[in-house]
Amino acid sequence: MYHEFFGLKEPAFSIAVNPRYLFMSDQHREALAHLLYGIQNGGFVMLTGEVGTGKTTIVRCLLEQLPDNTDIAIILNPTANAPELLSTICDELGVSYIDDELTVKNLTDALNVFLLNNHRKGRKTVLLIDEAQLLRVPVLEQIRLLTNLETTTEKLLQIMLVGQPELKKLLARPALRQLSQRITARFHLEALTPAETKAYIHHRLKIAGLPDHQRPFSDNIIREIHSFSGGIPRLINVLCERLLLGAYAQNQHVIDKRIFAAAAKEVAGTATQEEEKIAAARTSWHALLVGVLALVMAGVWFLLPDDPSNPALPTAEAQAQIAPSITSSSAISASSAAVVVEALPPASSVVAMATRDMVAAQLVLFDYLAITIDDRMNPCLSSVTANYSCEKARLSSWDELKDVNRPGLMTLATDDKKWVYLLVVGLSENYLLVIENGVEKIVPWSDVAPVWTGDFVYVWSRPQGFDKSLQLGDKSDLVTWVAEQFARLDQQPAPLTRQFFTEKLKKRVELFQRTQNILPDGVIGAQTLRRLNEVLGVDKLLVPLDEQKIPALLESQVTDSQGL
Incomplete structure (x- = not known):
């Protein structure tokens, strides 16, 4: 998509949390210093x-x-009540308690015993509560009581509250004045300044590999970006993503005011009445055209004599050329026209876009991924020696396919109960991007789902020596390799550990898993490794399709198939 157009190695403004794109402004560094001071004291x-x-x-x-x-x-x-929150804290720290006696006293006593034992071992204990503005006043007061346990020199539990500005208002209540007085360090993150916004944009483009000769954002456009986003990094990401996509669609390497206005309007979710009228008229016209074509074709089928020797009767090849264009058009037509189209004989379907030769399909997949293999008679077996692994997954839904997030081969079932293989390289909520005979085509998910067996073969960079999950206490070269990847991800000069899977590495893995919506168990399995590959840009991923542009692309696809 757009990142290749601009010479980027990957999308520069994804809203997914990626430590590689960490941008520390002066206020971020100051906030970190405040918090470190507070934790230590x-x-x-x-x-x-x-x-x-x-x-x-x-x-x-x-x-x-x-x-x-x-x-x-x-x-x-x-959002839980006091006993539920205390039990969750105990679970996080591995504190034992009696499940049948979830009272505040029993849970607090168990936690106090753990804190004392931790202190005797020379260990510190930290409680981090995110979205803390959602805490109820009685629960906050209970959390305050947890800090009463202390020695003559230090508190046994350090608590960090992270939340939106409403948290400050919450703690300003008279009922919480004792807690507010115990806050040893506090910091409020402001939006980025115009200068920081410029540095932030340039930083992300540089990390994504922007060539020196490319400069898609002028200073004037960056000022517009700051004004629109208010300096909020997440909004900057969303807007910049739309701007680059807009420039890509217009085949322009520099964003102008026209592209900015369109992107800003799209991000803001607004549209003028005139644009809405034009869009409605275009949809009605297209639906009318498809309906007329369907009626004409239906008339042809009923009026022509049922005689194969009649030269006026379309041949099977001609029927196969006509049917896909109507089927594709129905995906973007009005529902009434689609009903007429569905009544036509389905001379072609998505199954016809697939191949019956599994080896040939695998070779096309490897060629698409630009992976060189030695044995072209057994592509998946050969990939193992090239540090790539073929994985055959049994998926049951679109969500599971999205989670895999790798180009791959779908196994489809033909009407005569044979298997064929379709190369899928892109995905959106309602459409797939597939490759047929070297040409990218968009097909509706609803056309694929009924004939998909659930089998999906994809390729990913599997680390050498990975044959089972890694967990706390393991020792191997693979542990070193994983720690090095996290150091690369965090832009740190040295890994957290070597050879030994330590508690510190486990915590880092858990944090990564949380950001990736993976069960945060601290165990390094295939799913965690694949996600690590994703954020490091190791594997080629499914192309994200822009659903708003798909109708126009489908119309162009239909026109091309008709030779107009």
């Missing part, structure tokens, strides 16, 4: 900021700098 520390200002970035940096002798409990859903 005990009690409460608080970080607030609007949505998308970089609170997660600060938290990640903070966790990376905590000492090895630190145990941390991270609470991501603080």
Whole structure:
């Protein structure tokens, strides 16, 4: 998509949290210093900021700098009552308690015993609560009581509250004045300044590999971006993504005011009445055209005599050329026209775009991925020696296909119960991007789902020596390799560990898993490794399709198939 057009190695403005794109402004560094000071001195520390200002970035940096002798409990859903929250804290820290006696006293006593034992072992304990503005007043008061346990020199539990600006208002209530007085460090993240916005955009483009001769954003456009986004990094990402896509669609390497206006309007979710009228007229015209074509074709079938020797009767090849254009058009037509089209004999379908030769299909997949293999008679077997692995997954839904996020071969079932293989290279909510005879084509998901067996073969870069999951206490060269990948991800000069799977590496894995919506168990399995490959840009991923542009692309696809 657009990143290749601009010479980027990967999309530069994905909203997914990626430590490689970490941008630390002066205020981010100051916030980190405040929080580190507060953690070291005990009690409460608080970080607030609007949505998308970089609170997660600060938290990640903070966790990376905590000492090895630190145990941390991270609470991501603080809407529970006091007993439920206390039991969750105990679960995070591995504190034993009696399930049948979930009272505040029993849970607090169990937690206090754990904190005392941790202190005797020379270990620190930290509680991090995200979205803390959702906490109820009684629960916050209970959390305050947890800090009452202390020695003559330090608190046994350090608590960090992270939340939106409403958290400051919450703690300003008279009922919580004791807690507010115990906050030893607090920092509120503001939006980026115009200068920081410029540095932020250039930083992300540089990390994504922007060539020196490319400069898609002028200073004037960056000022417009800052004005529109208010300096909120997440909004900057969304807008810049749309701007680059818009420039790509217009075949322009520099964003102008016209492209900016269209992208800003799209991001803001607004449209003028005139544009809505034009869009409605275009949809009605297209539906009318498809309906007329369908009626004409239906008339042809009924009026012509049923005589194969009649030269006026379309041949099977001609029927196969006509039918796909009507079928594709129905995907973007009005429902009434689609009903007429569905009544036509289905001379062609998505199955016809696939191949029956499994080896040939695998070779096309490897060619698409630009992976060189030695044995072209057994592509998947040969890939093992090239540090790539073929995986055959049994998927049951679109969501599972999206989670794999790799180009691959779908196994489809023909009417005569034979298997064929379709190369899928892109995905959106309702469409697939497939390759047929070297040509990319868009097909509706609804056409593929009924004939898909659920089998999907994809290729990913599988680390050497990975034959089972890695977990705390394991020792191997693969542990070193994984730690090195996280160091690369975090732009750190040295890995967290070598050979031994330590507690610190486990915490880093858990944090990564949380950002990737994976069960945060600290175990390094195939799913975690694949996601690590994704954020490091190792594997080629499915192309994300822009659904708003698909109708126009389908119309162009239909026109091409008709030779108009």
